[in-house]
Amino acid sequence: MSGQHAAVRDLADEAYEHLLAADRLTTAELEKLISRADRNYGPMFLDEAYAEAKVTRETVTALVGGVWSSAEFPDRQLDHDTWRWLFDAAGxxxxxxxxxxxxxxxxxxxxxxxxxRTDWSWSRDRAVAERFAAGMRGRGQGRLWVCEVPPAHMLAxxxxxxxxxxxxxxxxxxxxxxPR
Structure with missing residues (x-):
């Protein structure tokens, strides 16, 4: 593990210890812990904080969309059932x-x-999806997918x-x- 990765891991461990030790956290306090840890720890921190009643439903509402969007591959950070639970709590x-x-x-x-293709990040902007299909941000080249999505399936x-x-x-x- 490189020195930089070890330092990020140490900060994440320290932030997680603060999360576990807290009785209650405000939205701002949880945001601060997530930012100290690293954006990819956000899903785990939000899930843990809400599951242990350390934050309110209002905090989940305020943070779940941004936590989702900030994490690299959020579908891999938490399983879909847990995400459904968090998005349901948020509205x-x-x-x-x-x-x-x-x-x-x-x-x-x-x-x-x-x-x-069944992961949960979609766009109303076809050009954005085409950039991801072309392999942006270190992803392999993919394909362009389309779906007619009913309102009940839209979470944020x-x-x-x-x-x-x-x-x-x-x-x-x-x-x-x-088709191309």
Missing amino acids: FTVDGERAPRPDSSMTLYRGSVPER VNTERDEDEVVVDTRGLQIREV
Whole structure:
């Protein structure tokens, strides 16, 4: 392990110890612990804090979308059942604020390798999905996928990273490859 990785791990361990020792945490306190640890620890920290009643449902509402969006491969950080539980607790959110769920289906796009086509990060912007399909951010080259997503499957919208991301529970949805 490189020195840099060891330092990140030490900070994450220290932040996790603070999380475990706390009786209650405010939204700001949990955000601070997550930022000290590393963005990829956010899902585990949020799950632990909510499961142990260290934070309120309002904290989950404020953080779950951003924690999802910030983590690299969030589908691998927690299983889908745990994510469903957290998003259900939060209600539908747009950039960390509770919002009315869309009232009609949306055509959404995802760029990924075939084995990851059912992961939950989708975009309303086809160009964003095409960039991911082309292999951006160190990902392998993939394909472009499209899905008509009913409102009940939309869990959150995150626009803060210029990806126009919609978090989608893909269970039972028909996902089609877009021909090149």
